[in-house]
Amino acid sequence: MNAVDAQVPRIELRGIDKNFPGVRALDGVDFRLDAGEVHALLGENGAGKSTLIKIMTGALAKDAGEILLDGRPVEIDSTGQARALGISTVYQEVNLVATLSVTKNLTLERQPTRHGLISWRLANERARERLKRLNLDIDVERPLGSYSIAVQQLVAIARALEEDTRVLVLDEPTASLDAREVELLFAIVRDLKARGIAIVFITHFIDQVYAIADRISVLRNGRLVGTAPAAALPRLKLISLMLGRELAHAEDRRKGVETAAGGEPILAAEGLGRRRYMGAFDLRIGAGEVVGLAGLLGSGRTETAKLIFGALRADSGKMRIDGKPVTIRSPRQAIALGLGFCPEDRKAEGLIAELTVRENIILALQTKRGWLRQLPREEQESLAREMIDALGIATPDAEKPVGQLSGGNQQKVILARWLVSRPRILILDEPTRGIDVGAHAEVVALIRRLCKEGLALLVASSELDEIVAVSDRVCVLRDRQKVGEIVGADVTRDNIIHTIAGG
């Protein structure tokens, strides 16, 4: 293959800006990718990884900046053009058609023809050729869906790879693979790298980054916060780059926390877990206590919350509430036992768009009361009004369908739903995501007030500052395992980051 020229990068992005309404997604990002290297691109949710990739592959137009391919400036206006320039992407979700054969998937855009008709014999041959580049020998006439996710992922890569592919972007290719399958994939990635292809590798798994990447770039809040050779970037440094702020900073830890550690916990989970979702963990929450769930994306925060709430059914472990053993097999049971759960993905799991603000707010309280005892209309209205005022929900009135509110206000409505249901144990998954700064403070203040009244809180958040600000105790998760617990005065950013890094 062609000699690797270390001087001219294969592709270079300079000063890339991208704005979405109200959000600066990318802010002067420089990114440089050399031929024959695997370059890991890291960052938490919303850091700008996908935006950067989409600009590089022509799926989005940049607002400012320039792109150089092998030293020559290029304009990439469409994905088709990106492919013509030798830039290919494999997206996170395998976007192939599972019910079609492997051949049909590989020749979806262009089937070989003979006498104007599609020649499937020729198509099969071509498909086999493409797979051979990845050392994959499978029956191409079988439906894609009959193969494992790993093989499907490889077929997706085979589809993206052309003879002249110079840049290959892999967006979380390992998200649904097990360890053996990841090894298989990595062997192929190393092989492609040896052929001089420049590879961008996006993942959340830190171990995999060190296993495969030559260099690492970290994005945070739309800015490139660092690029370094993998060998020269210790894990601790990497994680603090991802989460923001340097280590050894003074912490303004909340003072004078009255921990309820002495008392009997309201809720105690022992060895709770579910295969493939979350390893067995212990967790206790006392009255008036706030327990934080910290960890990187994909570390199992949401899974932990859902296991406790019964939205995911545990296949191991026990739960106690007030010391009495309970089994929670559904959210309905959890709510009856005094739990509440404000989900992370509020659009998919929280909001009922056609219903009004009032109906959305009283829903959980109503299910708790049962279908027969309907809340009187006046009470519904006063509860809704109270919450609209307390949380500053911007809506002309309580009878507007909630689907017509803005994102932040929709989230407040879901929070309101759980607050009015008066739970004893409330689980908040990303409670302030997408909420504006003013409301953010209101929500945190509200959480504190509720805890004074004896509410037990479990807060999962990707914002370390938020966790540190509200938590009496923090459970630290890594790769779907609980790896540590930090209590009281030790709850600091540094300690959490150390625990995540495995220090």
Added chain:
Amino acid sequence: MEHADRLPAAARPPSRLGDLAGRKWFWPVVALGLILLVDAFVSRGFFSIGIVQGRLYGSLIDVLYRGTPIALVALGMAVVIGTKGIDLSVGAVVAIVGAVMTYLIHQDMAAPWVLILTLATGALCGLWNGLLVAVLDIQPIIATLILMVTGRGIALMIDAGLIVTFRSDFFSAISTGQVFTVPSRILVCAGTFVLLWLFLRRTSLGLFVESVGGNAAAADLAGIDARLVKIGAYMLSGLCSGLAGVLICGDIRGSDSNNAGLFIELDAILAVVIGGGSLAGGRFYLGFTVIGVLIIQTLTTSILYSGVPPEYNMIVKGVVVLIVLLLGSRRFRDRVFGVFRRGAA
């Protein structure tokens, strides 16, 4: 458009006509008004109501009388559609219920027991649909298609492929009798409507139905047993179809498994959609559904009375329904009337 001023007053008077046009009830009510207006010119005496042989008589009464089976089926259908489902089997349930009712009457069973068992049969059919949809997770259109196809077969099996007739004062009274000059089936239908409304809107079941239809995952996390709600909705639909079957077969005094309730599902679905229900689920309107039924039945009756050849019946009906739905669609109004507005400017 000055017609709008004569509409029943809304809770608060909207400031602009455009505001009014956006309301869910506006276009169905206008459509019904227009159809009646046309009738006033086309068929003489359409609005005259008299008493003949101790019974209310007239075209409007006829509309109500003939509309009752569709109304009953449509009310159940509205709830099912509210859960983001659909029930294609309602016509077949009418046939099954008719055959079961006829069979039981011939067993010399006491009439009230026949009624109870017959309605239970309808609910049982709904339970079957509900289990397929909620437990086996089959798409509603397919799940209920199964009973739609097999249901008439089951009915034919019960009555051995014959049109079996019966004499029953009890069922004739329910279906074709009258109470103080008012046809009894209109009272049955009105009573069902009130009971359903109380059952769904004076408890939280209506809210639960709409939550499940709007976002089943969210409803589940809010503590609603989505499965149970869906099963309940299909059972309710089966029960309503059962009652419609009692009226239909009480009218013809026999079972007619091939024809009883044929295509009634189409009228019912249309009525729900005209009444503002969306097949995407999330909302149901019992009152507007009845208006939808009235539109369809008035149309059918008007075409009959107007002297338009009956072979055009279906086409006229289809066109009018299409117009009502188009007017109710915001995007259509914006496109078409937007052009006029721009033209005027």
